[in-house]
Amino acid sequence: MSQAQTTSTRSSSLGATLGAIGRHRVVWPLAALALLFIVDFIISPSFFNIRIVEGRLFGSLIDIPYRAAPTALVALGMAVVIGTKGIDLSVGSIVAIGGAVITWRIHAGDPHLLILFIALAVGLLCGLWNGFLVAALDIQPIIATLILMVSGRGIGLMINLLYGGTDPSFTSPLLQGLSTGHIGYIPTRLLVFVFIFALLWTLLRRTALGLFLESVGGNTAAAYLTGINARMVIFSAYVISGLMASSAGVILTADTHTSDPISVALNIELDAILAVVIGGASLGGGRIYLGMTILGALVIQSLTTTILTSGMPPEYNLVVKAVVVVVVLLLQSSNFRSLTLSILARRKR
Amino acid sequence: MTETATARIEMRGVSKIFPGVRALDHVDLRLEAGEVHALMGENGAGKSTLIKVLTGAVRRDEGEIQLDGKVVEIGTPGEARALGIGTVYQEVNLIPTMSVTKNLTLTRQPRKFGMVNWREAREVAKARLKRLNINIDVERPLGSYSVAIQQLVAIARALDDDTRALVLDEPTASLDANETAMLFNIIRDLKARGLAIVFITHFIDQVYQISDRVSVLRNGRLVGTGKIADTPPLKLISMMIGRELEKTALRLVGNAKTSDAPVVLEAEGLGKRVTMQPFNLKLRAGEAVGLSGLLGSGRTEVAKLIFGALKPDTGRLELGGAPMHGSSPGASVRAGIAFCPEDRKxxxxxxxxxxxxxxxxxxxxxxxxxxxxxxxxxxxxxxxxxxxxxxxxxxxxxxxxxxxxxxxxxxxxxxxxxxxPRVLILDEPTRGIDVGAHAEIVTLIRKLCGQGLALLVASSELDELVAVSDRVAVLRDRQMIGEISGADITRDNIVHMIAGAKS
Amino acid sequence: MNEKYLPLAATIVVFVALFAIGGILYNNFVSTLVFGDLLADNAFVIIAAIGTTFVIISGGIDLSIGSMIGFVGVVMANLDVVGWHPLVSGGMMLVFGLVYGALVGLVIDFCDIQPFIVTLAGLFLLRGSCFMINLDAVPIRHDFVQDFAAASIPLPGEGELHSSAIVMLIALAAAIFIGHFTRFGANIYAIGGDRTSAALMGVPMRRTMMGIYAMGGFYSALGGVIYALYTSSGYPLAGTGNELTAIASVVLGGTLLTGGVGLVAGTLFGGLIFGLIATLINFNGSLNGAWIMIVGGVLLFLFIVLQRFLVGSFRLRSAA
Structure with missing residues (x-):
């Protein structure tokens, strides 16, 4: 902590300190997560229990990150794209295409390690396509990525036809191990997630790419005038998003060990965007919060878990999510906040 | 022009405060019926705010507005319109994707049985254009016409039968000579019909061509109002630019040694069609060169052409004796040129x-x-x-x-x-900065030059240029018209050069 | 010919060409029978797309169309169970669509949130509400459904103009009227062309924005009513992905996604092109649904790139 910060903390009153904590962006999503956990604990006192079954950890606290991992991967890529003032609607389609390619190559008899890289290359290719449309052709991101969103699942179905398409299921010790296996007591999927997160974090924060992405998203003209190649930076964001989506695709496809382009990762783009927004990033771009995005994904998964443990039918999930989106958005709107404040002030008088 | 007891529009003591800035400070403005009144001032002088107060786009904090002797309240653009005050904003504020008819009749299309009667709307549109002697196909999208025509359509929209005053905010900014002449004919015609016309421009010669009186704003205050015949260009320019010399910003003379220092940057015939005529410029190590000229004279354009933020289509640029390949901010930054833009936001x-x-x-x-x-x-x-x-x-x-x-x-x-950087380009480095900080920055600039940095400063503040520059390049109408160096750099000399033959 | 009709002409040419290709490939394809069925099968999505056209012309986007179609069907089916007449429940849902859309427009304008994200929340909300009401398809058994399905106007040849197609054509006529013969319609184009200028020219922003999304909500609800009557059931998954079909139909119909330019009539042909592709692909038994998506994506790509260069040259012209 710098000296200025230390002095300011010391000189401020307790109230101001609390206010500063309240304003910190990590507090609200964390509070939401804590609240959900408390609700879960009240409903089911065994919520925090972690057992060891068949040599691996079991319990809600393991289950939530386990289920959240694919969405969190996609959301991390989405956070990068949103940081540049863009959006990537095609992530679900990329997952679908990746799944189909994996199944196709397994049926073709490729070595499974190679297939892992082929799957990532598919994501890279999709990212290049989106990046080309947005950065080179200057098409609005929503529309540019809509193209792959519309056609991607169809492409997946076509790839399924390449090997006859009669039985799109497969077995792959390597891929299934990555998705549903465990190393020691810990699910491999979580280790994979941590590994990819570390890679992405290093790429963004140990090089200057993160700063460039954020400056281009915050003020493209200013970034350009400091000599940053804005087009290449935007391009890279979509490539990263494509890669993240395809790595989520590997986990999701291996989990069900089948290619199901129509329903795999349905609405995952919406969950990913929601995770980024809960993580405190603005859709207007300019900031990438990787850790906060994971927190956002955990909040979304905990919400689902809470609905399930509370005995509410799972159908309520979507409505609750919608309400969360609306509340978060309204809270971000300055017009709405001032309206609420003025109504409250009137009440007091 | 009819000078009567009651003016068409009289603004008295108008003030407007934006957070941190006093945009208007007790400004008075009197517009007579049948006159063209030029409103002059540099960027940030308060012209736009004053206009927006008059047209209801901004609410004033103090002061009153009278229209033909009656105090009026103008809260919205709609109210201003209803009172007969028409406005054409700087950027053509129409919808380029819609047809001319639709633009001219938006929100007040003629209706028959609740249905818009497009046939009649077309006639209305044609009639409106006819008043300005324009005859174009009103069904084509506005965006398919030249900016000049778009500008005229905007004027046609602003003009109603009962329009009493018309505000034109930089209508000639993107027009060529012929188009400007056409516009002026129309303005003269409107003037003859008794309208009070406010004409904002930064082209000095146009002011003398068309206006009857002129008001000058600087830093939110009215510097003066007078008949154009009594205001020679020299006086007008002097009113517009520069604050009185402050003690902190005394000229720091004595860098004579720079004249034989190595040339760091050399531009030869650098130019861009429409934007800036080709110019030559040399920067030596440790030298500070000022770019002076009125708003729109090409100050920013010279800076951006050298930096590569605008792509030149003629000429070449050498840095440290080696030619620059390709012009982009990225290449410039890597080669050691830095640029501080004017519009910081x-x-x-x-x-x-x-x-x-x-x-x-x-x-x-x-x-x-x-x-x-x-x-x-x-x-x-x-x-x-x-x-x-x-x-x-x-x-x-x-x-x-x-x-x-x-x-x-x-x-x-x-x-x-x-x-x-080896070369630093500053575009309006001290805009919006208080006097203390201003002095600090000037001192810092001198110190950097002492260390061998070559500096190019574009500024609308004459005294700032006088204070920091070893040489001043003077611009007028997107042309570099000359250089002043050494002890000759004075307010008067620069103003004389800007005023040119008109003095 | 006025240049604003060029994209519409291009769309019609594509449609006619596709129809001709069908005629070359299959016997009996070029007939009023196929055409009548084409209109009827795609009526619900075209109706919804008509509403979206206004939203897109205003520079916005509506992602909740598919969910609205599903939601309307589910509510109507459940009200049918308790004995409501489909016309009454349908009418109620139209009012619901109107109010819901107006609310969406209010949130977008007042809170200054991108339409994309607000309507995304709407997508969640409506689809989730479907699941909360029912998980399975519920049939609508009222006699009116059969009467509605049977009602038609014979066309020359063997074809018929089915009731859903008739509703669609009436809805289209109403939309053309609103879009081109009211001040409100002109205001939509103005907002899409340049929001700031439109406000300066005196367009009432809040009222117009609410109106635009109210129209979007109304038309997608109407699409839902037609779909429920046409399939005589309410299914919570009905209309999934239809927002994309609707948006694609609007784009194929020549409306610029950047706003300000487009014709409601174009959407009819854009939707028919999509339907025709599906019909052609279905006629050939060996092809499957994947082709519909891919061809849709390719067409979308071509039209968007085409638009991009159209708009690009447009900008250049106005700048020169």
Whole structure:
């Protein structure tokens, strides 16, 4: 902590300190997560229990990150794209295409390690396509990525036809191990997630790419005038998003060990965007919060878990999510906040 | 012109305060019926705000407005319209994707049985254009016509049968000579019909061609109003630019040694069609060269052409004796040119990023994305700059968007300095900065030059240029018309050169 | 010919060409029978797309169309169970669509949030509400459904103009009227062309924005009513992905996604092109649904790139 910060903390009153904590962006999503956990604990006192079954950890606290991992991967890529003032609607389609390619190559008899890289290359290719449309052709991101969103699942179905398409299921010790296996007591999927997160974090924060992405998203003209190649930076964001989506695709496809382009990762783009927004990033771009995005994904998964443990039918999930989106958005709107404040002030008088 | 007891429009003691800025300070403006009244002033002088108060787009904080002797309240653009005050804003504020008819009749199309009667609307549109002697196909989209025609359509929209006053905000900014002449004919015609016309422009000669009286604003205050016949160009320019010489900004003469210093940057015949006529410019190590001229004379364009933010289509540029290949900000930054833009909000700071991140941005861009500055290095650079430039911020981690304008300006300057440039281009480096900071920046500029940095300063503040420059290049109408150097750099000499033959 | 009709002409040419290709490939394809069925099968999505056309012309986007179609069907089916007449429940849902859309427009304008994200929340909300009401398809058994399905106007040849197609054509006529013969319609184009200028020219922003999304909500609800009657059931998954079909139909119909330019009539042909592709692909038994998506994506790509260069040259012209 710098000296200025230390002095300011010391000189401020307790109230101001609390206010500063309240304003910190990590507090609200964390509070939401804590609240959900408390609700879960009240409903089911065994919520925090972690057992060891068949040599691996079991319990809600393991289950939530386990289920959240694919969405969190996609959301991390989405956070990068949103940081540049863009959006990537095609992530679900990329997952679908990746799944189909994996199944196709397994049926073709490729070595499974190679297939892992082929799957990532598919994501890279999709990212290049989106990046080309947005950065080179200057098409609005929503529309540019809509193209792959519309056609991607169809492409997946076509790839399924390449090997006859009669039985799109497969077995792959390597891929299934990555998705549903465990190393020691810990699910491999979580280790994979941590590994990819570390890679992405290093790429963004140990090089200057993160700063460039954020400056281009915050003020493209200013970034350009400091000599940053804005087009290449935007391009890279979509490539990263494509890669993240395809790595989520590997986990999701291996989990069900089948290619199901129509329903795999349905609405995952919406969950990913929601995770980024809960993580405190603005859709207007300019900031990438990787850790906060994971927190956002955990909040979304905990919400689902809470609905399930509370005995509410799972159908309520979507409505609750919608309400969360609306509340978060309204809270971000300055017009709405001032309206609420003025109504409250009137009440007091 | 009819000088009567009651003016068409009389604005008295109008003030407007925006957060941190007093945009208008008790301004009086009197418009007579049947006159063209030129409103002059540099950027930020308060012209636009004054106009917006009159047309209801901005609410004034103080003062009153009278229309034909009656006090009126103008709260919205609609109310201004209803009172007979028409406006054509600087950028053509119409819808380019819609047809001319639709633009001319939007929100007040003629209706029959609740249905818009497009046949009649077309007739209305044609009639409106006919008043200005324009005959075009009203069904084509507005965007398919030249800017001049779009401008005339905007005027046609602003004119009603009962229009009493018409405000034209820089209507000639993007018109060529013929188009301007056509527009002036129309303005003369409207004047003859008894309208009071406010004409905002930065072209001095146009003011003399068309207007009857002129008012000059500077820093939100009315400097003076007078008949154009009694206001020679020299006096007018003098009213417009520069504050009175301040003690802190005394000219620091005595860098005679720079005349034989090596040439760092040389532009030869650099130019861009329409934007800037080809010019030559040399910068020597340790030399500060000023760019002077009125608003729109090409100050910013020269700076951006050299930096590569505007792509030149003629001429060449040499840096340290070697030709520059390709012109882009990226290439310039890597070669050692830094640029501080004039519009700090749109082109300068990245508001969401912190002071530290903004300060290291140009250096980081120069080093490339793989060669990241370590966090401690970033913090050291930021702390150094915050101290050196006196940037008022609690710490380096505050988002720049939350700083005051002057401090944002300093952050942009810091960013350029940190990149260690050989050539530094400053476009309006002291706009919106208080006197103390102004002196600091001027001192800093001199110090940097002492260390061998070549400096190019574009400024609308004459005294600032007089204070810092070893040479001043003077611009007029997008042309470089001459240079003044050494002891000849005085207010009067620069003003004379800008006024040119008209003095 | 006025240049604003060029994209519409291009769309019609594509449609006619596709129809001709069908005629070459298959016997009996070029007939009023196929054409009548084409209109009827795609009526619900075209109706919804008509509403979206206004939203897109205003520079916005509506992602909640598919969910609205599903939601309307589910509510109507459940009200049918308790004995409501489909016309009454359908009418109620139209009012619901109107109010819901107006609310969406209010949130977008007042809170200054991108339409994309607000309507995304709407997508969640409506689809989730479907699941909360029912998980399975519920049949609508009222006699009116059969009467509605049977009602038609014979066309020359063997074809018929089915009731859903008739509703669609009436809805289209109403939309053309609103879009081109009211001040409100002109205001939509103005907002899409340049928001700031439109406000300066005196367009009432809030009222117009609410109106635009109210129209979007109304038309997608109407699409839902037609779909429920046409399939005589309410299914919570009905209309999934239809927002994309609707948006694609609008784009194929020549409306610029950047706003300000487009014709409601174009959407009819854009939707028919999509339907025709599906019909052609279904005629050939060996092809499957994947082709519909891919061909849709390719067409979308071509039209968007085409638009991009159209708009690009447009900008250049106005700048020169």
């Amino acid at each position: 749109a082109e300068g700071v990245v508001g969401e990023l912190t002071v530290r991140e903004n300060i290291v941005l140009a250096l980081q861009s120069k080093r490339g994305w793989l060669n990241r500055l370590s966090r401690s290095e970033q913090e050291r650079l930021a702390a150094e700059m915050i101290k050196a430039l006196g940037i008022a911020t609690p710490d380096a981690e505050k988002p720049v968007g939350q700083l005051s304008g002057g401090n944002q300006q300093k952050v942009i300057l810091a960013r350029s300095l940190v990149a260690g």
